[in-house]
Amino acid sequence: MNVSTMIDPTEAVVEPRPETIEGLDNWRTRPTKQQPPWPDQAAADAVSEHLLRVPPLVFAGEVDQLRNQLATVARGEAFVLQGGDCAETFAGATADQIRNRVKTILQMAVVLTYGASLPVVKMGRMAGQFAKPRSSDEETRDGVTLPAYRGDMVNGYEFTEESRTPNPERMLEGYHTAASTLNLIRAFTQGGFADLRMVHSWNRGFAENPANRRYEGLAREIDRAVKFMEAAGANFDELKRVDFFASHEGLLMEYERAMTRIDSRTGLPYDTSAHFLWIGERTRDLDGAHVDFFSRVQNPIGVKLGPSTTVDDMNRLIDILDPDRVPGRLTFITRMGAGTIRDALPPLLDAAQRSEATPIWITDPMHGNGITTQTGFKTRRFDDVVDEVKGFFEAHREVGSHPGGLHVELTGDDVTECMGGTQRIDELGLETRYESLCDPRLNHQQSLELSFLVAEELAVTAS
Structure with missing residues (x-):
């Protein structure tokens, strides 16, 4: 959470008042995609009722602070860094792994702050990224077909009928794991671990590695x-x-609805599962449940936009999700693919500039560049990731708009899931330490390398 803020008990949130529930539940009348088929709906309803009574994970005042900071991004006065796991796991919520992810994001933020000469708003794909959309409802192995793995908040990864059967009790474990993760993030970001001088010393060590010498000059400038x-x-x-x-992605509707509270200060609904939520490419239907529900909460909302997004799609999303044109309310997270972004993004940027809206534009250079190797590994080429980032900045320079941020799947560990980078991970090297249960992530070294490359693009844009 925004751990620099002490919570004022007078700014707590209370249970939804009866007159507000009808609008919040309108999503139930809409087409709802990517939801698990709970085998026992009564059990799922009981979990939802329990979650309605648990304390919020974040608070309305914190959400407002983030929206205010994002408003500075919308005005071109700041930059966003959003990073973390593709899919968090309960087993992976250890002190070491959480610390390493936070450390990596802090290191990247220092480099980007210097490159942009702007403040960097730091958001983790953390403390809630436990549910994932899937391209197929089922998975078949050796003639056996079972439900697809939809994230630890829904079912288990182990390929057995017991593990893969959706279990609503996992939503409760997701809540408690998110709470403990947020507590640890608070300790790291408030207890001296985030000291600028220490974070920079880590980056200096990275740049002094002979493989990273091209970044040594920038590291010396920061020094x-x-x-x-x-x-x-x-x-x-x-x-x-x-x-x-x-x-996190606001995907599992029963969980997000159950975590929504009415702010006692304003009488308005806030989704207290996270400060910022985004709607995925697979669930952004204009008449769908996800768009309807998130149009009604006060949190800043993101929407993933793929290469097929039309100007009309974008304008209608703006009208539904940001009808009052509030800076900081709406973020578009583009996932176009390295070979497509230079053609697909400029028309959207140009149309947005001609409207009264001020959406933030963030690049997700990961999801449009996935490949599968002959040995069956899902991976991404680091060069493709970098090329999409460059295309994102080129499109903004062409139109004259503000490149607002970077959204990446990353880990602070030395995994081998994406090919390339100064470590020169090749197809055979993927087998060394491939740990992701869903999509491949940049490792610690690749994440830092990307931040130095983005800093170079930011410097060009600012000049």
Whole structure:
């Protein structure tokens, strides 16, 4: 959560009032995609009722703070970094793995802050990314067909009937795992772990590696800037703590609805499962349940846009999700593919500029560049990821709009899931340490390398 903020008990949230429930539940009358077929609906309803009574994971005041920070991005005065696991797992919510993800995002943010000469809003795909959309409802192995794995909040990855049967009790475990993850993030981002000088020293070590020498010059520039700040008497006590917000795809509708509360200050609904939620490419139907529900909550909302998105699609999403044209309310997360983005994105940017809307534009260079190797590994080429990022910046320079941020699937561990980078991971190398249960992630070194490359693009844009 935004862990720099002490919660004022007067800003707590309360149970939904009866007169607000009807609108929040309108989604139930709409087509609803990517939901698990619970074998016992009564059990699922009981879990939802329980979740309606648990404390919120985040608070309305924190959500408002994020929306205010995102408004500065919409005005071209800040940049967003959003990163974390493709699919969090309950087993992976360990102190070491959470620390490593937070460390990686903090390291990337320092580099991007310098490259952009702008503040960086930091959001983790953390503390809630437990449900995943799938291209097929079922998976077949050796003639056996079972339900597809939909994330730990729905079912297990192990290929057995017991594991793959959707279990609503997992929503409760997801809630408690998210709560413990947020507590640990609070400790890391408020207890000195985020000290600018320490984070920069980690980056300096990365740049001094002979494989990363091309980034040594930028690291030295940042080093001089930090030393200048020290000499000028900057208060580094204020730079030991950072705002860090939680985000995930708002996919599992029963969970998101159950975690929605009415803010006692304003009487408005907030989804307290995360500060920021996004609607996926597979669930952004204009008449669908997800768009309807998230149009009614006060959280900042993202929408994934693929290469087939039309200007009309975009405009109608704006009208539904941001009818009052509030800066910071709506973010478009583009996932176009390296070979498509230079043609598909400019018309959308141009149309948005000609409207009264101010959506934030973030690039997701991961999901449009997936491939499967002959040995069966789902992977991405680092060069394709970088090329899509470059195409994103080129499109914004062409139109004259603000490139608002970067959204990446990453881990702080030394996995081998994406090919390329200075580590030169090849197809055979994928077998060394491939750990993702869904999509491949950039490892720690690849994530830092990408941040230095993005900083170069930001510097060009700013010049």
